[in-house]
Amino acid sequence: MAAGRTAADAPANRLLGLLRPSVYARLRPHLRPISLEYRQPLYDAGQPIDFVYFIETGVGSLVNTMANGQAAEVGTIGNEGMVGLPIVFGDNRAPTSVYVQVPGAGLRMRATRLQQTLAQSVSLRTVMLRYAHAVFNQVAQSAACNHFHPIQQRCCRWLLMTHDRMQSDEFLLTQEFLAMMLGVQRTGVTAAAGTVQREGLIRYRRGNVTILDRRGLERRSCECYGVSKREFDRLLGGHAIRKVRSGGR
DSSP: OGGGOOTTSOOSSHHHHTSOHHHHHHHGGGOEEEEEOTTOEEEOTTSOOOEEEEEEEEEEEEEEEOTTSOEEEEEEEOTTSOBOGGGGGTOOOOSSEEEEEEEEEEEEEEHHHHHHHHHHOHHHHHHHHHHHHHHHHHHHHHHHHHHHSOHHHHHHHHHHHHHHTOSSSEEEOOHHHHHHHHTSOHHHHHHHHHHHHHTTSEEEETTEEEESOHHHHHHHSOTHHHHHHHHHHHHHSHHHHHHHHTSOO
8 A cells, every 4th residue: 555655765656766866855755655546537637737646556547538528548657757747848737637547556746846846956857858758759659559550469568568567467457448548449459358368478357467478468569669668768767867967956
């Protein structure tokens, strides 16, 4: 449970772990542990964003809802990042919503506090903007992936991305969310998951996924998983962040 941790522990969120110690020390007193429950809204489209969330385990889903009520996932957030990117750009609203896709835990802080620290710290702004660039690249890659690649490959990609953000080989992933992630009907999800399961890569029962063959999933996935991962490493990896830390506040 989130209540068993304190924000004073070493950050389980990778984005917080990239910050200069002095910057993290400014944020730490304002970070509150929180459990992230399935389908919990983190912010709603068109509404003020009062809090930002640094996910430690679990996955948040960035969702765009059409006028007829149909919804599609356009991005995901896990322990590599933060929910509430509009705050980094000086805004407090978005046309999208974010809610919890895979339950877990994280840290929450008031958006106004992050804004104040962003105004005071060049290095924090640089890290957050690099993260925003990585998210933009992920969304763009996903759009191309959905257009060009078959559902089984896309399914393997999303399973790998979710697995990266968890501390277990087993996690909750309902057919509803998997359909939203892949942009298909539930019948398509059943067929895709069934194929991957028959190949011995996963076990999928009643909304619970168990990863059985990680390397097999990587081989079965399209190139988009590797492209997005390399971009995150390029923008937020050790060498890039050392350069950020060498200057600024």
